[in-house]
Amino acid sequence: MSPIIEHPEILLYTRIRKSPFFSASRRHGVAMYSVYNHTYHPRHYGDPVAEYWQLLEGVTLWDVGVERQVEITGPDAFAFTNMLVARDLAKCEVGQCKYVFVTAPDGGIINDPVLLRLGEDHFWLSLADSDVLLWALGVAHGSGLDVTVREPDVGPVQIQGPKSKDVMVELFGDDVLEVPYYFLRRYELDGLPVLVSRTGYTAELGYEIYVFDASRHGERLWDVVIEAGRPHGLAVIGPSHIRRIEGGILAYGADMWLDTNPYEVGMGYDWMVDLEQKADFIGKQALAQIKQEGVRRKLVGVEIAGASLGAYSDGSMVDVFPVSRRGERVGQVTSACHSPRLDKNIGYAMVPIELADLGTELDVEVAGDRRDAIVVAMPFVDPKKEIPKQRLDRRPAGA
Numbered sequence: 001m002s003p004i005i006e007h008p009e010i011l012l013y014t015r016i017r018k019s020p021f022f023s024a025s026r027r028h029g030v031a032m033y034s035v036y037n038h039t040y041h042p043r044h045y046g047d048p049v050a051e052y053w054q055l056l057e058g059v060t061l062w063d064v065g066v067e068r069q070v071e072i073t074g075p076d077a078f079a080f081t082n083m084l085v086a087r088d089l090a091k092c093e094v095g096q097c098k099y100v101f102v103t104a105p106d107g108g109i110i111n112d113p114v115l116l117r118l119g120e121d122h123f124w125l126s127l128a129d130s131d132v133l134l135w136a137l138g139v140a141h142g143s144g145l146d147v148t149v150r151e152p153d154v155g156p157v158q159i160q161g162p163k164s165k166d167v168m169v170e171l172f173g174d175d176v177l178e179v180p181y182y183f184l185r186r187y188e189l190d191g192l193p194v195l196v197s198r199t200g201y202t203a204e205l206g207y208e209i210y211v212f213d214a215s216r217h218g219e220r221l222w223d224v225v226i227e228a229g230r231p232h233g234l235a236v237i238g239p240s241h242i243r244r245i246e247g248g249i250l251a252y253g254a255d256m257w258l259d260t261n262p263y264e265v266g267m268g269y270d271w272m273v274d275l276e277q278k279a280d281f282i283g284k285q286a287l288a289q290i291k292q293e294g295v296r297r298k299l300v301g302v303e304i305a306g307a308s309l310g311a312y313s314d315g316s317m318v319d320v321f322p323v324s325r326r327g328e329r330v331g332q333v334t335s336a337c338h339s340p341r342l343d344k345n346i347g348y349a350m351v352p353i354e355l356a357d358l359g360t361e362l363d364v365e366v367a368g369d370r371r372d373a374i375v376v377a378m379p380f381v382d383p384k385k386e387i388p389k390q391r392l393d394r395r396p397a398g399a
Contacts, residue, residue: 007032007315016040019065020155020211020218028236032315036066036129044238048311049340051237055204056341059163060237061225064201064208065155065218070113070125070133076145077121079279083143084125084136085115086262086287088277092117097182097197100125101272102132103283107261107290110135112252114199116184126156126208128252139282155214157225160206163232165392168207170228172196176207177392190224192217201239203247203379205388241312242337245346248301248379255299255334255348263290264350265299297331298356301378304345304364306371308338323349323373324363330355333364333373339380346380349373 010033017039019025030042042063044051054060072081082089085100092098094117102110102125111132113125125132136149159167168176172187176196179185184197193212200206211221226234241251250256250265262268268291270276275288310316312335321333336347355362360375377383 010035010040012040019063020214021063021065021157021222024219024222025063025236030238032238032313037068037127039066039068041066042238043313044311045236048238048240048242048314051235052240052242052311052340054235054237055161055202055240055243057162059159059161059167059229059232059234060240061222061229061234062158062160062237062239063222064158064239065214066129067126067156068133069152069154069210070127070136071150071152071154072123072125072136072147073121074145074147075121076147077123080140080143080145080147081115081123081125082277082279083281084139086273086281086283087115087271088274088279089115089117090277090279091274094119095184097184097199099182099272101262101267102135103262103281103287104258105283105286107283107286108258109252109256109260109262109265110258112250112256114197116195116197118184118195124152124154130252153213153215154210155218155221156208156210157222158200158202158206158208159225159229159234160200160202160204162205163234164204164206166232167225167229167234168196170231171209171225179207181389189221192221192224194221200388201249202243203249203382203385203388204243205390205392238313241335242339245312245335245337245348246339246342246379246381247385248383250299250348251335255350260299260350261287261290261295263287263295264297294353296353297350298353299334299348299350300356301376301380302333302336302347302349302362302364302373303376304333304336304347304366304371304373306345306366306369309336309345309347309366310338312337321347322365323351324365324370325355330362342380346376348378349375351375 032043116124195210323331331351362373
């Protein structure tokens with residue numbers, strides 16, 4: 001039997017899609033890819049822990065062209081989009097973004113995109129990793145509604161970290177500091193039409209820049225951002241899963257899936273699942289029943305004893321970690337890592353509701369070794385999200 005290759009290569013070839021920034025991001029030395037929305041996605045550039053510290057202390061640029069957009073337009077675009085998601089879009093104004101769940105008839109989670117409302121009847125769903133375009137096309141086909149559903153030629157990059165505001169001012173001027181958290185604004189950058197949103201996958205201060213005609217202009221946008229970031233020490237990194245786990249951010253396909261409903265992941269509150277709205281969104285009746293009956297399991301935060309669990313995006317967590325209680329398997333750890341600043345192993349575990357109370361002791365199996373674990377509150381850092389929501393003021397004249 002041949003020895004196991006710990007980190008086999010991923011094949012680069014024509015069948016898997018490339019983001020608009022694929023070639024540009026490769027120039028920075030991508031060390032590991034994964035495939036996300038059928039597209040190559042840089043996971044890190046050699047040292048995920050160093051990238052984590054760069055995100056916390058400086059400013060970073062990410063290739064997130066894998067965030068494919070589903071664009072919904074037409075006279076019935078509002079009614080159709082409101083039917084797809086569990087939030088009440090009557091509470092989403094033009095120019096605003098919302099984190100939403102696209103739910104199935106049984107209440108399961110199909111995707112957890114960021115919704116951007118570009119106009120009264122113009123929406124983007126900036127996707128996590130599942131085929132929402134096909135779902136939306138299927139729903140539209142039998143809906144009788146006058147809508148157009150398509151994937152536009154749009155590509156986003158993320159600029160994240162405490163100094164992200166400085167790079168954004170270099171690019172767009174002080175005006176960009178007025179964009180509130182989870183709002184968007186249109187700009188022109190080096191002659192390119194772009195859309196800027198104050199969003200990100202970090203729980204840090206951050207922005208996303210969406211370039212139109214991305215297949216033509218993606219590399220040009222990348223180079224403009226790189227140049228603006230030089231004076232501020234901008235570094236190109238992959239998504240920091242250490243930071244997203246610290247911040248209580250979930251990963252679709254790991255922490256939730258079609259067999260998971262919003263109440264099980266602790267996001268079934270009225271702001272994420274609005275059962276009082278008039279719209280009869282897909283999954284509404286099922287979620288109303290689930291809320292009434294209560295859930296049987298819940299995603300909780302855990303601290304796990306023992307040696308470092310790595311950075312999650314470095315290949316250190318190939319599969320879920322089994323969770324036991326008194327020798328019986330009861331659940332699983334879905335995401336876990338070692339937090340350098342907390343100097344703890346932290347993660348999320350899906351467990352029976354009777355084991356979800358803070359302080360509950362559990363056993364976690366890591367590579368055949370049993371480790372002590374305890375249920376703790378999450379997010380692990382900045383639970384009120386004061387960091388990404390911070391108010392930004394214009395720089396004084398002459399500064």
